[in-house]
Amino acid sequence: xxxxxxxxxxxxxxxxxxxxxxxxxxxxxxxxxxxxxxxxxxxxxxxxxxxxxxxxxxxxxxxxxxxxxxxxxxxxxxxxxxxxxxxxxxxxxxxxxxxxxxxxxxxxxxxxxxxxxxxxxxxxxxxxxxxxxxxxxxxxxxxxxxxxxxxxxxxxxxxxxxxxxxxxxxxxxxxxxxxxxxxxxxxxxxxxxxxxxxxxxx
Numbered sequence: 001x002x003x004x005x006x007x008x009x010x011x012x013x014x015x016x017x018x019x020x021x022x023x024x025x026x027x028x029x030x031x032x033x034x035x036x037x038x039x040x041x042x043x044x045x046x047x048x049x050x051x052x053x054x055x056x057x058x059x060x061x062x063x064x065x066x067x068x069x070x071x072x073x074x075x076x077x078x079x080x081x082x083x084x085x086x087x088x089x090x091x092x093x094x095x096x097x098x099x100x101x102x103x104x105x106x107x108x109x110x111x112x113x114x115x116x117x118x119x120x121x122x123x124x125x126x127x128x129x130x131x132x133x134x135x136x137x138x139x140x141x142x143x144x145x146x147x148x149x150x151x152x153x154x155x156x157x158x159x160x161x162x163x164x165x166x167x168x169x170x171x172x173x174x175x176x177x178x179x180x181x182x183x184x185x186x187x188x189x190x191x192x193x194x195x196x197x198x199x200x201x202x
Contacts, residue, residue, distance in 0.1 A: 001161050004152075007033060007125055007169040017132050023165065024133060029053055031141040031155045033169030035096050035123040036177055036195055037148035038141035038155045039068065041167075044078075044109035053109075053137055056159060059144040064111040066098050067118045068138035070130035078116055078135060079103035085183040093120035094127060096178040096195035099188070109137050119178060125169065140177070150174030 010016045023030070024042065027049040032041045040056060042049035044067045053065060067078065072090055080086060080101045089099045098119040106114050119138070121127060130136060140148040141155050149155045150172040156163070179194035190198050 002156055002159065002163045002166050004156070004166045004168055007129065007167050010167060011125060011128055011132075020165075021133055024049070024136070027052060028164045029056060030165040030167050031152070031159075031163055032126065032129070032136070032167045033123070033152070033172045034068070034121050034126060034138065035173065037150050037172055037174055038152065039138040040141045041068070041136040041138065044135055044137050045107050047108045050108045050137070053139060056163065057139065057142070057144045059139075062111050064113060064115075064117060065109040065137045065139045067109060067116060067135050068121050068126070068130060069118060069135040070127045071120060074135050078118060079105045079107060079114075080116065080118070085188065089181075089183065092196075094122040095119070096122055096176075097198070098178045098180045100180070100182040100184060100191075102184050115184060117180065129167075148174070148177060 027046050029040055029042045029052050031038050040053050042053050080103055098117050100115055100117045103114050103116050106112055110116050142148050143158060152166060152168045156166055176195040179196035179198050180192035181198060182189045182191055
């Protein structure tokens, strides 16, 4: 059975925050609200947690998972090197803009690649949570092949009680997923149009 906890209650309780950090350290997976849709949040550096996300989604484990983080202080932790492109996108965040950067090393959520799709979300309470937890995976909270979900009730129904924890932040805006840009190219290449306006030419 899925436990449900409001994001406001989580942020206002040091006890709940400690329990949530322990939950993540124990490879738990939670659904969290973002500025677009709900996402499945887990420790991106844990092979067991990442495998659990893939299991929940019914998704090919070779595919990479995007990561949400709170600020530039997490860059080194994620293996992203400082560069002109990093500085360019850092100035655009927070925004519904996911960017793929080369990394110094692959981490479990990257599907074996030395690159990572990341964003600082344009939602203040989520950034506060990420400041308390560190980076978390941010793949959409849905079964693979189904539409992304913006209603926490629909998230709970979709996973049929097998999801460990649902952090309820109310209905999210939905409508469009984050824009996806690949900064490994010069100029950066638009891979998916979305909620953040980005010209085709980059």
